[in-house]
Amino acid sequence: GAVVSQHPSRVICKSGTSVKIECRSLDFQATTMFWYRQFPKQSLMLMATSNEGSKATYEQGVEKDKFLINHASLTLSTLTVTSAHPEDSSFYICSARGFGLSGEQYFGPGTRLTVT
Amino acid sequence: AQSVTQLGSHVSVSEGALVLLRCNYSSSVPPYLFWYVQYPNQGLQLLLKYTTGATLVKGINGFEAEFKKSETSFHLTKPSAHMSDAAEYFCAVSMNRDDKIIFGKGTRLHILP
Numbered sequence: 001g002a003v004v005s006q007h008p009s010r011v012i013c014k015s016g017t018s019v020k021i022e023c024r025s026l027d028f029q030a031t032t033m034f035w036y037r038q039f040p041k042q043s044l045m046l047m048a049t050s051n052e053g054s055k056a057t058y059e060q061g062v063e064k065d066k067f068l069i070n071h072a073s074l075t076l077s078t079l080t081v082t083s084a085h086p087e088d089s090s091f092y093i094c095s096a097r098g099f100g101l102s103g104e105q106y107f108g109p110g111t112r113l114t115v116t
Numbered sequence: 117a118q119s120v121t122q123l124g125s126h127v128s129v130s131e132g133a134l135v136l137l138r139c140n141y142s143s144s145v146p147p148y149l150f151w152y153v154q155y156p157n158q159g160l161q162l163l164l165k166y167t168t169g170a171t172l173v174k175g176i177n178g179f180e181a182e183f184k185k186s187e188t189s190f191h192l193t194k195p196s197a198h199m200s201d202a203a204e205y206f207c208a209v210s211m212n213r214d215d216k217i218i219f220g221k222g223t224r225l226h227i228l229p
Contacts (some may be wrong), residue, residue, distance in 0.1 A: 107160040
């Protein structure tokens with residue numbers, strides 16, 4: 001139980017285009033979802049926290065107009081990287097927390113974004 | 117503010133030897149502490165967590181960690197390393213079950229044959 005999926009697993013896009021990453025909780029309802037980015041050989045940096053039906057809370061230094069987060073349902077959150085640039089290339093990981101799961105966050109497998 | 121310091125970005129141990137990955141935390145409130153493992157190009161898997169109660173926490177794959185308040189530490193150990201333990205390990209802290217998790221920089225564990 002408590003499986004989180006991400007789609008796509010890898011994506012390559014051209015500079016200036018936008019790309020959407022989906023995060024789904026497959027067998028539980030996620031009241032809160034978190035988005036992280038991870039640069040090569042570095043730790044996870046929290047980008048934003050989203051609660052279903054409300055606006056995401058972004059961490060300091062994260063551009064909310066560039067990284068659009070939508071949490072429209074209890075099983076789906078999306079991260080859209082707008083006008084992507086090569087410096088946005090990274091590994092993006094989502095996690096989800098739901099009802100009755102002791103507060104534990106379950107992590108998705110990650111999405112490797114490469115901007116050319 | 118909370119933070120986590122992992123000592124040693126790389127640790128190498130021989131197969132069958134003791135694994136010890138060090139983690140020290142800073143927190144203004146009693147912390148929730150976690151250890152996660154990450155295999156290449158994958159997400160994170162929870163190894164174990166400390167919330168309250170018993171300070172020695174047992175996790176999956178034979179790992180355990182001990183919360184030592186006096187030393188502000190939460191070191192991860194495993195009595196006998198296996199080749200499959202080679203991965204990146206992250207120590208993490210949060211203020212409570214509903215708070216965001218702050219990760220350390222990670223320690224890459226290498227297992228020598």
